[in-house]
Amino acid sequence: MTAASPTGGVYQSLMHWWQAHGLPGWIFDGIWMVVMAAVVTVVILLSVLFLVWLERKISGDIQSRVGPNRVGGRFGLLQTAADALKLLMKEDIIPAGADKIVFVLAPFLVFVPTLMVFLVVPFSDRWLVADLNIGLLFVVAVSAFPVIGLFMAGWASNNKYAMLGAMRAVAQSMSYEIPLILAMVCVAVAAGSLKIGDIVSAQEHGRWFILRFPLQLAFVLYFITSMAEVNRVPFDLPEAESELVAGYHVEYTGMRFALFFLAEFGHLFFVAAFCATLFLGAWHGPVLPPVAWFIIKTYAMILAIMWIRWTVPRLRIDQIMGFAWKLLIPAALVTVLLTGLMSVL
Amino acid sequence: MSIGLTPTEHVVLNMGPQHPSTHGVLRLKLTLDGEVILGCDPVIGYLHRGMEKIAENRTYAQFLPYTDRIDYLSSASNNEAFVLAVERLAGIEVPERAQYLRVILLELNRIASHLVFVATFANDLAATTAFLYAFREREVIMDLFEMWTGARLTQSWIRIGGVGSDLPDGFERKAHEFCRMLGPRLDEYDGLLTGNAIFRLRTEGVGVLPPELGIDWACSGPTLRGSGVAFDLRRAEPYEVYEKLGFEVVTDAACDCMGRYRVRMEEMRQSVRIIEQCLDHLPQGEVQAKVPRALRPPAGEAYGRVESPRGEFGCYIVSDGGTSPLRLRLRTPSFFHMAALPQILRGWKIGDVIAILGSIDIVLGEMDR
Amino acid sequence: MTPEDLKAQFGDDVEAAEQVGRELRLRLRPASLVACCRFCKERGYSYPADITAVDTGAEMRVVYRLVSLQRGEHIVISVGVPRTGGSLPSVVGVLKGADWPEREVFDLFGVRFVGHPDLRRILLTDDWQGYPLLKTAQPAKGS
Numbered sequence: 001m002t003a004a005s006p007t008g009g010v011y012q013s014l015m016h017w018w019q020a021h022g023l024p025g026w027i028f029d030g031i032w033m034v035v036m037a038a039v040v041t042v043v044i045l046l047s048v049l050f051l052v053w054l055e056r057k058i059s060g061d062i063q064s065r066v067g068p069n070r071v072g073g074r075f076g077l078l079q080t081a082a083d084a085l086k087l088l089m090k091e092d093i094i095p096a097g098a099d100k101i102v103f104v105l106a107p108f109l110v111f112v113p114t115l116m117v118f119l120v121v122p123f124s125d126r127w128l129v130a131d132l133n134i135g136l137l138f139v140v141a142v143s144a145f146p147v148i149g150l151f152m153a154g155w156a157s158n159n160k161y162a163m164l165g166a167m168r169a170v171a172q173s174m175s176y177e178i179p180l181i182l183a184m185v186c187v188a189v190a191a192g193s194l195k196i197g198d199i200v201s202a203q204e205h206g207r208w209f210i211l212r213f214p215l216q217l218a219f220v221l222y223f224i225t226s227m228a229e230v231n232r233v234p235f236d237l238p239e240a241e242s243e244l245v246a247g248y249h250v251e252y253t254g255m256r257f258a259l260f261f262l263a264e265f266g267h268l269f270f271v272a273a274f275c276a277t278l279f280l281g282a283w284h285g286p287v288l289p290p291v292a293w294f295i296i297k298t299y300a301m302i303l304a305i306m307w308i309r310w311t312v313p314r315l316r317i318d319q320i321m322g323f324a325w326k327l328l329i330p331a332a333l334v335t336v337l338l339t340g341l342m343s344v345l
Numbered sequence: 346m347s348i349g350l351t352p353t354e355h356v357v358l359n360m361g362p363q364h365p366s367t368h369g370v371l372r373l374k375l376t377l378d379g380e381v382i383l384g385c386d387p388v389i390g391y392l393h394r395g396m397e398k399i400a401e402n403r404t405y406a407q408f409l410p411y412t413d414r415i416d417y418l419s420s421a422s423n424n425e426a427f428v429l430a431v432e433r434l435a436g437i438e439v440p441e442r443a444q445y446l447r448v449i450l451l452e453l454n455r456i457a458s459h460l461v462f463v464a465t466f467a468n469d470l471a472a473t474t475a476f477l478y479a480f481r482e483r484e485v486i487m488d489l490f491e492m493w494t495g496a497r498l499t500q501s502w503i504r505i506g507g508v509g510s511d512l513p514d515g516f517e518r519k520a521h522e523f524c525r526m527l528g529p530r531l532d533e534y535d536g537l538l539t540g541n542a543i544f545r546l547r548t549e550g551v552g553v554l555p556p557e558l559g560i561d562w563a564c565s566g567p568t569l570r571g572s573g574v575a576f577d578l579r580r581a582e583p584y585e586v587y588e589k590l591g592f593e594v595v596t597d598a599a600c601d602c603m604g605r606y607r608v609r610m611e612e613m614r615q616s617v618r619i620i621e622q623c624l625d626h627l628p629q630g631e632v633q634a635k636v637p638r639a640l641r642p643p644a645g646e647a648y649g650r651v652e653s654p655r656g657e658f659g660c661y662i663v664s665d666g667g668t669s670p671l672r673l674r675l676r677t678p679s680f681f682h683m684a685a686l687p688q689i690l691r692g693w694k695i696g697d698v699i700a701i702l703g704s705i706d707i708v709l710g711e712m713d714r
Numbered sequence: 715m716t717p718e719d720l721k722a723q724f725g726d727d728v729e730a731a732e733q734v735g736r737e738l739r740l741r742l743r744p745a746s747l748v749a750c751c752r753f754c755k756e757r758g759y760s761y762p763a764d765i766t767a768v769d770t771g772a773e774m775r776v777v778y779r780l781v782s783l784q785r786g787e788h789i790v791i792s793v794g795v796p797r798t799g800g801s802l803p804s805v806v807g808v809l810k811g812a813d814w815p816e817r818e819v820f821d822l823f824g825v826r827f828v829g830h831p832d833l834r835r836i837l838l839t840d841d842w843q844g845y846p847l848l849k850t851a852q853p854a855k856g857s
Contacts, residue, residue: 063477160358164380164695233471234543237696313543314471316696317380390837397822398847560783563762563811574783581786582736648737648779648788661777663768676764684814713837 090254103156109149135196169238182332272301369709400673413499422653424503429649443507458654507633552701562685566656571605602704765815
């Protein structure tokens with residue numbers, strides 16, 4: 001019942017076939033890793049393309065307008081592809097005085113961790129690339145990386161606005177990671193393990209964690225802090241368009257900018273998927289195939305996040321900091337305490 | 346071993362001239378200590394078009410379309426100030442029907458301008474949805490203008506001696522429909538913005554303008570009324586038929602961004618009241634007085650003041666008896682509000698600059714002329 | 715406030731004073747400018763509605779408009795200045811709102827205001843030559 005050997009059947013049978021031909025196992029492992037990385041990348045990129053289209057359509061709906069409706073038929077489905085193509089063809093400008101190496105590296109440091117973290121997301125009962133023993137810790141560690149990339153981007157741009165955006169991003173990210181991690185700790189305590197597989201199996205038969213007191217608080221904490229981690233309104237100060245003119249990535253053009261953009265939506269997808277995994281029972285659900293449930297729950301979270309983004313204004317940086325330190329962290333500590341109590345009672 | 350403070354420098358940050366939130370080409374040189382503003386030096390004149398000089402080389406009728414473009418978001422107010430000064434100089438009496446029509450046009454312009462304020466103010470604070478809602482309502486007003494005057498934005502319909510033409514068929518019905526529709530929509534904005542905790546955090550207590558400071562620096566309009574000073578030219582020095590109309594002078598004692606925002610929201614409702622009264626009591630008559638083709642007002646000077654959506658908009662004309670003004674001075678509210686801005690900004694943070702600048706509602710066209 | 719009050723207070727410096735509608739228009743000599751502004755401000759005309767200049771070709775004057783918000787009355791002070799090299803005492807000490815309008819009069823007409831904290835061009839670029847709103851400065855006409 002657990003995802004103990006993720007894609008296990010396929011891996012084992014292919015490995016046997018490989019070794020039956022006398023070829024060394026480690027080469028197969030290497031090839032397998034590359035193939036898996038490619039699969040994850042393609043799946044995530046396609047999802048991100050879809051998500052961008054979805055965001056534009058939903059924002060159009062909320063704002064009583066239509067959204068994309070020309071490229072690719074009545075619903076503008078190929079709009080994102082067209083935008084990506086346009087970005088690819090743009091001139092690649094590196095500002096004079098910019099720190100070239102850091103400037104070029106920064107987008108990758110933001111994009112790659114966003115892909116890496118999908119290695120431990122269970123898309124269905126058989127589709128989980130690597131069920132690490134320390135899955136939750138892996139997620140926390142890898143999610144911390146993009147902040148470094150943001151700061152590198154702001155620093156290397158040789159631009160005061162970018163620097164301001166970068167500093168805000170670092171301050172915000174670090175402050176909101178604490179309640180985020182504490183919320184995840186509650187889940188780990190409730191499941192008794194850091195392994196994603198165990199967390200998923202602890203929620204089978206409708207015993208979703210969100211129904212378990214006091215994990216509702218953890219859910220709310222996770223939801224709010226993950227919006228801050230993804231830099232979405234009301235926490236989008238690092239990129240605050242109307243104040244900093246795109247903040248930390250203001251000097252990036254073409255494909256480099258596209259990488260930041262894709263990373264943000266990839267991160268959004270991850271945060272929603274992980275929320276579904278930790279609190280909403282992952283792929284468990286009656287009747288429909290598991291992957292369908294995964295998609296339904298993930299997109300429910302995404303819709304909620306988008307709805308909030310298009311409704312509320314933006315907070316000021318000191319208000320964001322105050323909110324994190326004075327409200328969320330104490331609340332998170334209390335939640336951890338309660339979770340601990342509930343698990344021994 | 347002594348521990349000293351790390352020396353920090355004051356940063357000079359340039360906001361503009363290209364910036365999404367300065368509402369035009371404006372440059373603010375902000376001296377910052379971290380995120381706190383120590384000083385602000387506005388650099389203006391990017392949109393200076395020499396309007397006052399141009400006026401000396403045009404006849405009075407020729408200059409009228411230029412006045413639209415001064416404060417292009419409420420062009421009728423500019424027309425009105427100019428036309429009031431000329432009519433005062435030349436001793437022209439405007440027929441009563443034309444006066445009512447002028448008030449309808451002025452108040453529709455006021456609502457349109459305030460809707461743009463709500464839209465841009467909310468958009469600067471990242472409540473993008475309110476931007477689109479307000480513009481949706483404004484489209485109805487633009488349709489009304491187009492129906493009547495043929496132009497959406499710069500109507501040039503308030504002319505020397507009257508208005509360009511009478512109301513077309515169906516206008517009164519559409520205008521009544523609009524007035525009925527606007528109230529509930531404004532309630533919608535209230536729900537979306539005024540009560541929103543984040544919006545309130547960003548605007549309450551932010552950008553305080555004490556009333557004495559406002560008067561000292563010649564602020565006017567909603568900027569001054571948001572600090573509790575009940576100064577509205579429509580009541581203080583009534584023009585057209587404002588004396589006969591019932592409406593409130595909206596003030597708010599809060600003195601902050603939220604106060605100024607609330608004043609404009611309520612003013613929209615008052616404007617609806619005024620429009621409905623005008624439509625109901627519209628007298629029969631001419632819409633244009635007899636004005637000589639080549640108007641030569643006698644030598645002298647006159648000052649026409651109107652309550653534009655931004656404040657006191659004045660047109661000071663000195664005539665020497667010729668067909669062109671000897672001197673035409675445009676006293677625009679945004680110029681004086683921008684002068685007061687450095688006083689208001691000191692001590693606030695960069696994020697507040699946007700909120701405060703937005704709440705003062707400047708238009709670069711009228712600031713620079 | 716009546717014309718007689720001002721004549722009584724400032725004597726010969728008041729070259730002319732008359733009431734036209736809600737405006738009390740007076741012609742003043744520069745020496746009493748600051749004192750007159752202070753005098754008016756203390757009597758409720760504290761709103762510095764506008765400061766501008768008028769170049770009639772024959773002469774040039776700077777016009778100050780002080781308004782009493784309570785009474786809805788204006789005092790319009792005209793002070794004569796030479797068309798080139800003219801200067802007046804700045805009234806910024808009395809009316810803070812005079813700061814920018816005085817800068818604009820300097821920018822467009824070339825009148826210097828003695829005692830102004832920061833007299834520099836405001837609408838035109840810093841290196842602009844000349845004062846465009848003078849009658850002698852005609853706009854360039856296209857061919």
